[in-house]
Amino acid sequence: xxxxxxxxxxxxxxxxxxxxxxxxxxxxxxxxxxxxxxxxxxxxxxxxxxxxxxxxxxxxxxxxxxxxxxxxxxxxxxxxxxxxxxxxxxxxxxxxxxxxxxxxxxxxxxxxxxxxxxxxxxxxxxxxxxxxxxxxx
Numbered sequence: 001x002x003x004x005x006x007x008x009x010x011x012x013x014x015x016x017x018x019x020x021x022x023x024x025x026x027x028x029x030x031x032x033x034x035x036x037x038x039x040x041x042x043x044x045x046x047x048x049x050x051x052x053x054x055x056x057x058x059x060x061x062x063x064x065x066x067x068x069x070x071x072x073x074x075x076x077x078x079x080x081x082x083x084x085x086x087x088x089x090x091x092x093x094x095x096x097x098x099x100x101x102x103x104x105x106x107x108x109x110x111x112x113x114x115x116x117x118x119x120x121x122x123x124x125x126x127x128x129x130x131x132x133x134x135x136x137x
Contacts, residue, residue: 001073004109004134009101013071015062016096019054024091027058054089060126062097063115067132071099072111075135079110083128087119094120099130109133 002011017023028034036043037053044052060083067076089095096118103112110133117126 001075001135002071003137004072004104004111005137007072007101007104007111007134009104011071012098012100013066014096014098015066015070016094017062018094019058019089019091021091023058024052024054027055031055031057033057049088049090052091054091054093056083056085056089056126059089059095059117060085060128062095062117063099063126063128063130066097066099067113067130071101071113072132072134077133078130079133080131081115081128082130083115083126085126087123087125089119089125095125097126102129109136 024038028039033055037047038055041052064078067078098116099113101111102114110131113130115128115130116124118124
């Protein structure tokens with residue numbers, strides 16, 4: 001864990017996960033997003049990716065995992081996230097979410113992080129910037 005005062009510009013942390021079919025169905029159940037592109041192989045085969053794709057927000061949720069559990073860590077409050085979805089993620093892909101501290105906002109004791117998710121081939125699938133309140137000193 002890094003408090004606001006301990007947080008260093010350039011500090012990074014990551015989390016990796018291989019996404020299973022079960023993960024996709026559980027996320028669909030929790031979120032209510034049963035888009036056939038995610039849960040229906042026959043219908044998804046007719047779409048632009050020719051197979052089921054993982055929910056973009058499931059993929060992006062691993063950014064939260066890094067911020068909450070690694071850097072800054074437990075006690076962090078997530079207050080904002082800009083996201084761009086750059087490429088599809090498929091069931092069986094291993095994604096790695098990485099955050100890098102890019103700014104400390106002294107007047108509020110907040111921090112901004114560059115956020116990136118890549119697949120097992122190093123292809124960027126999600127990019128963005130997160131704003132958080134790190135744990136207090």
